[in-house]
Amino acid sequence: MSAHGGSAPVCLLDVVTTDGTSYHWANVEIDVTPVYTGTHPSWLAGLANPPANYDTHYFPWLLSASGFQESRAMQSTTATIEIQNVSGNTIQRDLAGLLTARTFEGALFAFREWNLVAQSAEYEQHGRLTVTGGTEMQCPFGANPLFNPNDYDGNPYDYSETCQWRFGSPQCGATQANGDPNYASACDNTYQTCLSHFPNRFGGVLNTVVFPPAAVANISVNQVQYRRQV
């Protein structure tokens, strides 16, 4: 940005804590249309000169914001946002009071790089904050984007040719004792022994490997690949 000349970009940060309280911080004191609004903090009442419109007023508390990265591989990185921890009356710091009064862990945020000339955002990311520490000078927040494939739930099970249900569990469905003489064989978690119980409840993935001569076409019933990670 600096190589393009002109003034440094204006960085805007909207934060909405989990109880709906909103905060607007920037690296310059400015009035801009916000992304998020919410309940005004009680801290506002203690200001000697409160802004005319709290929702559009950004206090110059944002010291730095770094680490916002985009990746084609959808990798997600945690950015770092530094908020000043110096302002306040002589007894208590503003930010320390705000952190004590409200939960910022998981707070929704919108970060923007604002083009003053165009009056529009050149970059915008939404996410959730995590409190990573704090010093006498500043309080760093981790900023995790909302678009984060790392947060997606994947398949919770192993890929295996053997069944991973516990015998008699609700997933298995068997109601008799394991080794009941009325059935051909006791369960040893293979598809072959499951055939004699509840074959359609088999919790494994059968490889379509043919071992000639195959007793059952396309399905291996003699050779078993035991549970493994893939």
Next chain:
Amino acid sequence: MSQFDILNPTPTHPLNPDYGFQKKRPLTHLNAKASQGAPYFRDITDTGHQFSLNWNEKLATHARKLKWYYEQYRDGFFTLIDHEGGGRQYVGRFSQPVEPVPTSHNHWAIQQVLFDEVPLAPMQVYPGDWQDDAIWRPLLDDFGNRMVAAVSGTWTLTADASAKSKYHFANAGTVTTDMAAYCYVGYGFQFWAPTGPAGGQASVLLQTMNMNGSTPAIVGTVDFYSPAASPSSMLLQVRNVPLGSHIVSLQPLNSKDDASTGNAVWWDALQVMR
């Protein structure tokens, strides 16, 4: 001993440092500033003044005495008088060993000895040049941020053109647990406030922060009553306070002069000794 042991009682005393020594006060505050816009400040330490002293052409007895002052008070403090600066006293110690260097027969030079003022040390004479050494601690800083804290109760910031702060901090004065407070780094202070026909009475408390903690102690009572409204004036002076980080509190007494029509209490500004 200690504060009663004066290194240089008179300007002509042989241990009075050579003229032209350096005196400075290290930064005691934090400064946070976004890339654009006004900065924020906060006092965080109570580090005192530092002197860099020189003695030239001193006899061996004087050099030995300066070494003794280092050894004796390395872990304590003694008094240094700044005769060139108006005779103000400082309590502290030499923070580095005194190392005399011979310059001629029986003459020694002792150069760049650092004298560090120590906080929380009692003084024989506390600083009292309110005209030259004290600074104002108004209700708002120059950027309009409120510096005084409403610890409990309802306190109202009201514009007051005649006040040092251009505002005064007002309380109805009927609840004795209400409190406003201000933290500063320095020595003693003066409490300034307006008075008027509806003024009540309040206690002024002082709390000094130290390693062992401390509780607020009443250092005076102020009466805000006057027959006619009067602009801000000094209502209380507390001079004998060691260097440190102090909290001044104002607590209404829910009492008033018989002639007063109300219990209101006000706060304009502090003048604190630095």
